[in-house]
Amino acid sequence: MNMPFTETSLVKDIVNALPKTSDVFKRYRIDFCCGGNTPLITAATELSINMEQLMNDLNEIYTKENNHNDDMExxxxxxxxxxxxxxxxxxxxxxxxxxxxxxxxxxxxxxxxxxxxxxxxxxxxxxxxxxxxxxxxxxxxxxxxxxxxxxxxxxxxxxxxxxxxxxxxxxxxxxxxxxxxxxxxxxxxxxxxxxxxxxxxxxxxxxxxxxxxxxxxxxxxxxxxxxxxxx
CATH class of the missing domain: 1.20.120 (Four Helix Bundle (Hemerythrin (Met), subunit A))
Known part of the structure; x- marks a missing residue:
């Protein structure tokens, strides 16, 4: 399941598309509010964050959000x-x-x-x-x-x-x-x-x-x- 965003996506766009990713950004101390107009890779580099781990954490949120079976039938x-x-x-x-x-x-x-x-x-x-x-x-x-x-x-x-x-x-x-x-x-x-x-x-x-x-x-x-x- 491919996420609808990449390393070059703006932090604010990621949160807008998937609001619960804000919890990941908060944990990593990435500013998704005032500093949200920054590409994800730039924000991660500035804070010396492991990009692979960050993407894995974001993917976990994405997978959870899209893994509900709500077919009432x-x-x-x-x-x-x-x-x-x-x-x-x-x-x-x-x-x-x-x-x-x-x-x-x-x-x-x-x-x-x-x-x-x-x-x-x-x-x-x-x-x-x-x-x-x-x-x-x-x-x-x-x-x-x-x-x-x-x-x-x-x-x-x-x-x-x-x-x-x-x-x-x-x-x-x-x-x-x-x-x-x-x-x-x-x-x-x-x-x-x-x-x-x-x-x-x-x-x-x-x-x-x-x-x-x-x-x-x-x-x-x-x-x-x-x-x-x-x-």
């Missing part, structure tokens, strides 16, 4: 255990990683630009609630609900009503999270950037929009394919 015909494993690996783990990685950027733009763009303060508040809700939600699913769902194939199981109540609770939490995402889109005017938006500002909006997309796919897989099997 496939999952409709899959076992519940396969769906649960897919959710854990392709949604829960990347979600928790993204929440941790994105959080400092959201905080930074709120502090730096919040006085001129008060909507960013609201973005920070909503993201903080979303982060807390999703960390608790995924833990509940993995530690309690998913193991119970795997037991439902047993016709002798006695606590079926308890498990159905858990599912209803999770669906309510999905609704709450959906409302937070709706508010985020509203306060950002559909993630429309101001003309003077810096690289980090742009990055936050792009990654929040990607987070919204992945969350909707995640919730769809649970609400419309997995949970109805038990209701």
């Amino acid at each position: 496939v999952w409709t015909n899959s076992s519940s255990e396969d769906i649960i494993n897919h959710i854990n690996v392709h949604y829960h783990t990347p979600l928790l990683d993204e929440l941790a990685q994105l959080s400092p950027y959201v905080t930074k733009v709120s502090k730096v630009h919040g006085s001129n763009h008060p909507e960013l303060v609201k973005v920070y508040e909503l993201f903080s609630v979303f982060k807390k809700e999703m960390i608790e939600h995924t833990a509940k699913e993995e530690e309690t609900v998913f193991p119970l769902l795997k037991e439902l194939d047993n016709p002798a199981l006695e606590n079926r009503e308890e498990i159905v109540n858990y599912i209803k609770e999770l669906e309510k939490e999905h609704d709450q999270v959906g409302e937070i995402l709706r508010e985020l889109r509203e306060v950002t005017y559909d993630y429309k950037l101001p003309l003077n938006a810096c690289g980090t500002y742009t990055l936050v909006y792009k990654r929040l929009e990607m987070l919204e997309e992945q969350t909707f796919m995640h919730v769809h897989l649970e609400n419309n394919i997995l949970f109805p099997r038990y209701m």
